[in-house]
Amino acid sequence: MELIWMIIVAIVIVYLIVSTALFLFPTIIHRNHGNKVGSLKISAHRGGAGEFIENTMPAFHHSVQLGVDMLEIDVQETKDSVVVISHDNDMYRSTGQKGLISETLFQDLPPYSNNLFLQFDRVQCTSSQSDFSFVKLDDLFECHKEIVIHIDTKDGKPSLVNRVSEIIVKHDRLKNTVWGNMSEVKNDLCYSVNPDITMFMSIRKVIFTYLMFYLGLIGFFPLKESVLDIPMPSAILKQFSDVLSGWQKMLVHIAHFLMMNRLLFWHLRRRGIKVVVFVLNKEESFSVAEKYNVDGIMTDFPSRLIKYHSDKKDSSGSDAGETSQILGRVQE
Structure with missing residues (x-):
């Protein structure tokens, strides 16, 4: 009996030592993901949905001009296999018109509404921007080549995942794109299609x-x-x-x-x-x-987060001039 307890104690001690070592130094047995993507410090949700209408090109341009590190988007596939940026497949919430993106040709997609509810802030975002069109993933990549883009593949169908991977590779964005899905099965599909894209x-x-x-x-x-x-x-x-x-x-x-x-x-x-x-x-x-x-x-609200960081630098005695100038230009 005493021998059994000695064995149990020895096993527990070894487990604690190994567990602690792997916690402190995980790269002993695991690869370090390193800098697969750049800074993600300031990310614009749906392109900055509180300042311009979500997922529209004016929202993306605004956030990039502010100096965000990442744009977060969701993608859907139209009836004619065009990958567009939209949180929902059902268009009613975003456009006021009934129908599914997956059952609509790209050229027939209605514009976004100029007034949308923000679920995380419980307020309405209203904008007088000139462009309310749905944006192709291709076009976003073409306009903003360097910024990190975080893509939720949403319905995660094989055709959509394959198309997104093709577009990422086409634009040479393996190092500045994050993708995946909230579903583990669909996430595994993303990984099987292209394991080189950050997930x-x-x-x-x-x-x-x-x-x-x-x-x-x-x-x-x-x-x-x-x-x-x-x-x-x-x-x-x-x-x-x-x-x-x-x-x-x-x-x-x-x-x-x-x-x-x-x-x-x-x-x-x-x-x-x-x-x-x-x-x-x-x-x-x-x-x-x-x-x-x-x-x-x-x-x-990327402007708020940018200003928050700017004010912190200012209060610590650092030079926040560049950030202040950017905010000033945007407000003008």
């Missing part, structure tokens, strides 16, 4: 990553993805506190405690995996996120 984690992989971390096993498992996209629960609580019940608020607090973990983020960074939080639209949320040393923030 973000599916919902299942996010849950798996947190589970392995809290079980002390994270260092044992390979992760093929290079970006972890997560919501920040405290921001959700701030925005929706008036419609949440007491127990729901308690669950959000628990979720925030579990999800916003500096130690996990540190380990992922050691593996070259970047952490991006979405979708934050208030300065207080920007400040909270930065305390957890995340690699990037996704926002509907």
